[in-house]
Amino acid sequence: SYVLTQPPSVSVAPGQTASITCGGTKIGSKSVHWYQQKPGQVPVLVVYDDNDRPSGISERFSGSSSADTATLSLSRVEAGDEADYYCQVWDSRSNHVFGGGTKLTVL
């Protein structure tokens, strides 16, 4: 089955750029989607198809994907960005797969 690997946690100082990685075999050939889930809230789609943003999502969110790693970048990080972030892809054998999630902490 297809596996997506995320670091359990990432820490960043306010105003800096946070980078959250998502590793998977040839993930660069798949469409990667990213979700933000704040404590007690429902997941929100923040990036889809590698680097597109839904309407209403801050331009501070961006994504990239190549070879075996996809990355979600969040620039000018604020305290309100603290959340769990999940990557997701569709694979023809495994269907929809989520990464284990990364907890973003703003120092």
Add this chain to the structure above:
Amino acid sequence: EVQLVESGGGLVQPGRSLRLSCAASGFTFDDFGMHWVRQVPGKGLEWVSGINWSGGNIDYADSVKGRFTISRDNAKKSVYLQMNSLRADDTAFYYCAKDKAAANIGAFDYWGQGTLVTVS
């Protein structure tokens, strides 16, 4: 405004059945695929099942295949999850989610608030 409202969760004994419903509004329901995603409290997201716009293409996670059945009624703008032979490890919040496309292989752009299923 897109709204997805789940219902049907609750406490159920192992081996019994439960049917979840998701009522949709605010978009042309039969233009989009729909999904069920679950989350054990404090843990990560797990995709459960998806159905395309017409109901003609359906997929399941291996963990529920043969026990759960997804269906949709486009006239009622609703999607359902029939859960049979429930086990303790099915305990989770179950979210209904809308696909960005008519197929069921895209991103999930809207989520319901979830309904809690407890198997004990």
